[in-house]
Structure formats: structure tokens, C-alpha cells
Amino acid sequence: MADSLEGKVALVTGGSRGIGAGIAKRLAADGASVALTYANSKDQADQVVADIAAAGGTAFAIQADSAVEADVVASVTETVQRYGQLDILVNNAGGGTFATLDEMATADIDRTLAVNVRAVILAIRESLKHLGPGGRIINIGSINAERVPFAGISVYAASKGAIAGLTRGLARELAPKGITINNVQPGPVDTDNNPADGPAAPLMLAAMALDRFGDVSEIGAFVSFLAGPDSGYITGANLNIDGGFTA
Numbered sequence: 001m002a003d004s005l006e007g008k009v010a011l012v013t014g015g016s017r018g019i020g021a022g023i024a025k026r027l028a029a030d031g032a033s034v035a036l037t038y039a040n041s042k043d044q045a046d047q048v049v050a051d052i053a054a055a056g057g058t059a060f061a062i063q064a065d066s067a068v069e070a071d072v073v074a075s076v077t078e079t080v081q082r083y084g085q086l087d088i089l090v091n092n093a094g095g096g097t098f099a100t101l102d103e104m105a106t107a108d109i110d111r112t113l114a115v116n117v118r119a120v121i122l123a124i125r126e127s128l129k130h131l132g133p134g135g136r137i138i139n140i141g142s143i144n145a146e147r148v149p150f151a152g153i154s155v156y157a158a159s160k161g162a163i164a165g166l167t168r169g170l171a172r173e174l175a176p177k178g179i180t181i182n183n184v185q186p187g188p189v190d191t192d193n194n195p196a197d198g199p200a201a202p203l204m205l206a207a208m209a210l211d212r213f214g215d216v217s218e219i220g221a222f223v224s225f226l227a228g229p230d231s232g233y234i235t236g237a238n239l240n241i242d243g244g245f246t247a
């Protein structure tokens with residue numbers, strides 16, 4: 001256990017699997033008490049909590065659908081009720097329907113925007129009731145806000161582009177409060193949502209400098225740095241961690 005986040009409380013949305021689980025584990029390993037949300041995967045969320053506890057950390061899981069405003073608000077409230085404060089918000093939950101626009105139903109478009117954009121805005125607004133000087137907000141956007149080298153992800157890319165703009169705008173609003181906000185834009189990372197051996201993998205690898213997908217632990221390490229005491233001069237930044245996807 002490191003101690004760079006000792007005494008801090010973090011809320012990680014979508015912490016039951018993939019990148020969010022990697023972030024939750026790393027923040028806990030660095031000393032934070034971690035609340036993590038999930039939509040459906042109770043068993044996997046409980047397993048992440050158990051893994052954190054087995055490693056000597058502190059965590060608990062909250063069922064909260066990011067598409068539902070009341071759930072988003074309740075997840076912030078439950079975190080503060082459990083741990084007494086909130087210092088770090090990581091907006092990670094997200095995804096999308098991967099299809100060309102002419103194949104997408106309005107409900108799919110609405111859901112992508114609700115989870116990837118609206119939920120992030122609502123979670124930040126609610127968290128601002130608790131975050132104080134030194135507070136950290138870290139959004140998990142996507143490298144597809146910068147580059148979209150194939151068809152079928154336009155609405156997803158639009159949602160992540162919105163997060164980049166939100167991050168810039170809120171940096172101006174939150175600086176006077178001593179709170180930083182940054183947007184981590186991963187390239188391909190091996191998860192259920194984007195498996196390194198999935199059908200789209202060759203397309204992605206062809207666009208990259210490094211010939212491999214990222215590991216969730218690499219995103220977790222980057223997020224932990226941004227959550228910690230050494231990143232205080234970084235705000236409003238859209239930070240690529242992409243294996244050279246944009247090189």
C-alpha cells in the first residue's frame with residue numbers, strides 16, 4: 001500500500017469491471033477509501049470490493065444507473081454518508097451503441113448521451129456540494145474525441161467530445177474553489193467493452209504506434225497521479241493515454 005491518497009475519499013462510477021475496476025483498485029492501493037458504482041454486475045462489483053479489502057484497502061459498492069438522475073445523486077450522498085467526505089470524483093461509467101448513425105434508434109442515441117454526458121454533468125454538480133480545496137474531478141473520455149479512424153462510433157465520439165468541452169469549461173469555474181478537473185482520454189484498453197482479441201482490434205492496432213492494447217492498471221496509475229497531491233497544476237486538460245493512437 002502506498003499512501004499518496006491516505007485520508008481521501010473517492011467515488012468511481014462504473015467500478016465493477018474494466019477501466020473503472022482498475023481505477024478503483026489503484027486508488028484504494030494508494031490509500032483512498034473508495035465507493036464504486038455499477039449498473040447490473042453486483043457480483044463483479046462485490047468481487048472488486050473483496051479484492052480491495054484483501055489487499056488491505058477500503059471500498060464499498062453502490063448500485064446506481066448513471067442514466068437515472070436520482071441514482072447519480074444517491075451515489076454521491078451514500079458515499080458521503082459512509083465515509084464522511086468526498087475528495088475525488090472519477091466519472092468512468094460509459095459506453096455506447098456501436099453502429100452507423102442510420103442504424104441507430106433514437107433510444108440508443110439518448111442512452112449514450114445520458115450515460116456518457118448527462119450523468120457526468122449531474123455527478124459533478126452533486127459532488128460540488130462536498131468537494132473542497134484540493135478536490136479532484138477526473139473524467140474518463142476517449143481518444144475518439146480526438147480521432148475517429150473508422151465508421152460506426154460517431155455518436156460515441158460526439159459524447160466524448162462533449163466531455164472534453166465540459167472539462168475545459170468547468171476548469172474555469174472550479175479553479176477559484178481550489179478544485180481541478182481533467183479528462184483522461186484512453187486509446188484502446190483491453191476490457192469487456194473492447195477486448196484486445198475482439199473483431200475491431202486489428203482496425204485499432206493499425207492506427208496506433210504501440211502494437212498493443214492498454215491495460216486497465218495503466219489507466220489506474222495515471223488517474224491516481226491526477227487524483228494525488230503532485231498534479232495540482234494540471235486542470236482543464238484533455239490528456240491522451242493511447243499507445244500512440246494520435247501520434
Ligand SMILES: NC(=O)c1ccc[n+]([C@@H]2O[C@H](COP(=O)([O-])OP(=O)(O)OC[C@H]3O[C@@H](n4cnc5c(N)ncnc54)[C@H](OP(=O)(O)O)[C@@H]3O)[C@@H](O)[C@H]2O)c1
Pocket residue numbers: 013014015016017018019020037038039040041042044064065066067092093094095115140141142143185186187188189190191192193194
Ligand atoms: N476500453 C476502451 O478501449 C476504452 C477506450 C476509451 C475510453 N473508454 C471509456 O472508459 C470507460 C470504461 O470503459 P470500459 O471499457 O472499462 O467498459 P466496460 O468494461 O464495459 O465496463 C463498463 C463499466 O461501467 C459500468 N456502467 C456502464 N453503464 C452504466 C450505467 N448506465 N450506470 C452505471 N454504471 C454503468 C459497468 O457496470 P456493470 O458492470 O454493472 O455493467 C462497468 O462497471 C467508458 O467511459 C468508456 O467510454 C474505454
